[in-house]
Amino acid sequence: MHILHTISELRAHLASFKHPAFVPTMGNLHDGHLALVRQAKPLGDVVVVSIFVNRLQFLPHEDFDTYPRTWEADCEALEAAGCDMVFAPSEKELYPEPQGFTIQPPSEIANILEGHFRPGFFVGVCTVVMKLFACVGPRVALFGKKDYQQLMVIQRMVRQFALPIEVIGGTTLRAADGLALSSRNNYLKPADRLEAVQLSIALTAMAQALRGGNTDITSLEQEAMAGLGARGWQPDYLAVRRSVDLQVPVEAEIARLANSNGLVVLGAARIGSTRLIDNLDV
Numbered sequence: 322m323h324i325l326h327t328i329s330e331l332r333a334h335l336a337s338f339k340h341p342a343f344v345p346t347m348g349n350l351h352d353g354h355l356a357l358v359r360q361a362k363p364l365g366d367v368v369v370v371s372i373f374v375n376r377l378q379f380l381p382h383e384d385f386d387t388y389p390r391t392w393e394a395d396c397e398a399l400e401a402a403g404c405d406m407v408f409a410p411s412e413k414e415l416y417p418e419p420q421g422f423t424i425q426p427p428s429e430i431a432n433i434l435e436g437h438f439r440p441g442f443f444v445g446v447c448t449v450v451m452k453l454f455a456c457v458g459p460r461v462a463l464f465g466k467k468d469y470q471q472l473m474v475i476q477r478m479v480r481q482f483a484l485p486i487e488v489i490g491g492t493t494l495r496a497a498d499g500l501a502l503s504s505r506n507n508y509l510k511p512a513d514r515l516e517a518v519q520l521s522i523a524l525t526a527m528a529q530a531l532r533g534g535n536t537d538i539t540s541l542e543q544e545a546m547a548g549l550g551a552r553g554w555q556p557d558y559l560a561v562r563r564s565v566d567l568q569v570p571v572e573a574e575i576a577r578l579a580n581s582n583g584l585v586v587l588g589a590a591r592i593g594s595t596r597l598i599d600n601l602d603v
């Protein structure tokens with residue numbers, strides 16, 4: 322496995338490949354990332370994984386400085402998973418001057434849900450992903466479905482800029498109790514780790530109610546938020562959305578969408594000091 326820290330080294334190593342498959346990450350890898358690497362393996366003639374904690378997508382009060390950096394363990398795990406090249410640029414390499422040009426995703430998809438609670442987050446994500454795409458030149462790129470909105474924003478960016486890249490979503494991996502795997506799970510104190518599965522339990526209950534014919538999404542959302550709140554969580558949102566565009570479904574379409582995989586329930590909530598997100602298809 323080659324480890325490359327500069328764009329020119331990366332390009333030199335990629336020169337003889339025609340079909341790179343790419344998994345962008347911020348490191349602190351878990352089995353969900355490694356599953357993406359394995360999924361990428363048959364999709365390209367070389368698998369590239371980037372590790373870069375992207376300052377642009379963190380708000381000033383967020384965890385950029387404390388985001389876990391686990392370089393050696395990440396490299397060992399990537400090698401075992403079949404990664405061919407790790408691209409790990411420094412900040413100076415990827416942002417040698419202030420990044421004045423940015424990608425501004427459309428507000429109807431980027432300023433809702435995560436984008437509402439983390440303003441500017443998708444500008445930071447799109448800008449770094451566009452730049453990483455320019456460095457790697459992938460034909461296929463894989464992103465976890467746990468970050469459902471991120472996957473959708475990137476798919477739309479790729480489509481609207483006519484980038485010759487197929488964007489594929491990887492299934493969310495879960496711990497034995499149902500908690501979606503996430504680098505931020507490492508922040509959970511033992512008691513909060515036991516409680517953390519309640520987010521996916523709340524989303525599962527919402528999905529079951531929708532499949533069972535309940536179309537009162539406002540009440541479903543409020544009850545789910547109140548339920549978590551009563552357990553000591555601080556929920557940002559638990560929301561029922563159309564899976565095709567993340568917009569709020571109108572009353573008349575809810576039953577049809579609930580019976581045709583047309584809805585997604587998404588949640589973000591803080592337990593202790595850790596903010597978790599998750600989603601389920603309905």
Ligand code: PAF
Nearest residue numbers: 345346347375446449468
């Ligand atoms: O999902 C992530 O880890 C990050 O948002 C990404 C896509 C690597 C961009 O920094």
